[in-house]
Amino acid sequence: MIFFKKRRSRIGIYGPPNAGKTTLANIIARDWTGDAVGQVSEIPHETRRALRKKDISITGANGNVITIDIVDTPGVTTKIDYKEFLEYGLEKEQAIVRAREATEGVAEAMHWLREDIDGVIYMLDATQDPFLQVNIMMIGIIESRHLPVIIVANKIDLPDASPQRIRSAFPQHPVVPISCIDGENVEDLYEKMVSCFR
Amino acid sequence: MQGVQIDLISEERLENLTSMEKIRMILDKVREGTIVILERGLEPEEQSKLIEMTMREILPDDFNGIEMETYPSKEGGHLFARLLGKHPSTRLTVIGPANQLRMIRKDRDLISAWVSSGEPNAP
Numbered sequence: 445m446i447f448f449k450k451r452r453s454r455i456g457i458y459g460p461p462n463a464g465k466t467t468l469a470n471i472i473a474r475d476w477t478g479d480a481v482g483q484v485s486e487i488p489h490e491t492r493r494a495l496r497k498k499d500i501s502i503t504g505a506n507g508n509v510i511t512i513d514i515v516d517t518p519g520v521t522t523k524i525d526y527k528e529f530l531e532y533g534l535e536k537e538q539a540i541v542r543a544r545e546a547t548e549g550v551a552e553a554m555h556w557l558r559e560d561i562d563g564v565i566y567m568l569d570a571t572q573d574p575f576l577q578v579n580i581m582m583i584g585i586i587e588s589r590h591l592p593v594i595i596v597a598n599k600i601d602l603p604d605a606s607p608q609r610i611r612s613a614f615p616q617h618p619v620v621p622i623s624c625i626d627g628e629n630v631e632d633l634y635e636k637m638v639s640c641f642r
Numbered sequence: 643m644q645g646v647q648i649d650l651i652s653e654e655r656l657e658n659l660t661s662m663e664k665i666r667m668i669l670d671k672v673r674e675g676t677i678v679i680l681e682r683g684l685e686p687e688e689q690s691k692l693i694e695m696t697m698r699e700i701l702p703d704d705f706n707g708i709e710m711e712t713y714p715s716k717e718g719g720h721l722f723a724r725l726l727g728k729h730p731s732t733r734l735t736v737i738g739p740a741n742q743l744r745m746i747r748k749d750r751d752l753i754s755a756w757v758s759s760g761e762p763n764a765p
Contacts, residue, residue: 520693521707522696523700524706547697550694554690577745581689584686589686
């Protein structure tokens with residue numbers, strides 16, 4: 445007899461640079477496995493490789509459990525200029541290397557999305573304009589692949605945050621407002637993940 | 643005469659190209675400093691590949707990537723259509739070099755852009 449075992453779902457955390465993707469990946473990994481996924485930084489494109497944390501089991505309030513791999517991806521953009529990194533104090537050579545690695549990372553993230561991702565957490569900075577072309581494009585790409593998606597409105601601890609603006613931009617998807625800094629509403633995200641990614 | 647070339651590409655011309663031909667044509671033109679306006683935008687899969695290929699072609703002090711804007715889709719506002727899984731058709735799209743094309747304003751029926759001739763310190 446042949447047994448078919450369904451592989452774990454791979455949930456990609458996507459979004460523009462500096463939305464808090466790696467911070468969220470670390471919170472999820474620490475809460476449910478005790479480990480971290482990657483480093484965080486104020487300099488854009490700190491994550492330049494897709495990082496996978498395997499075997500994360502999340503239990504919902506009703507006892508339902510999902511076991512997933514979390515894939516933390518580089519921030520998606522259509523442009524990268526190494527000169528932006530000079531403003532953060534990097535030397536020119538360091539900035540060029542960082543930019544090259546960032547371009548490779550974004551290309552890799554797009555490839556993952558087309559080939560290896562089963563669901564998406566789309567992470568947005570709630571203080572920024574959600575109608576940016578890159579967000580519209582990415583949500584369109586995710587929808588065209590029929591992937592389940594949860595939109596996370598991060599940084600609600602900041603005074604300019606407007607999760608409602610994000611809800612207006614993407615009314616067809618669940619939006620969970622959270623603060624990765626103080627952990628506000630992270631439990632709500634886990635509940636939504638258990639229901640969406642089963 | 644100095645200036646910026648703008649190519650307006652009709653839906654009919656785009657229909658006769660494969661996905662890779664479209665992406666290659668767009669990137670070749672944009673890398674030469676041309677602003678490309680597509681009468682009908684790219685499909686999501688093509689947009690994904692355009693981002694990926696753009697990233698692979700970025701070079702320091704040469705090509706920083708692309709700026710791209712499109713009108714929100716006509717059906718995009720209809721929640722019912724989206725809930726039924728209908729994918730909105732793509733609309734007019736403008737693509738240019740990131741160091742030359744800057745979007746000023748975008749509404750449901752208006753894209754306002756600023757185009758420079760490529761000076762590195764353009765506003």
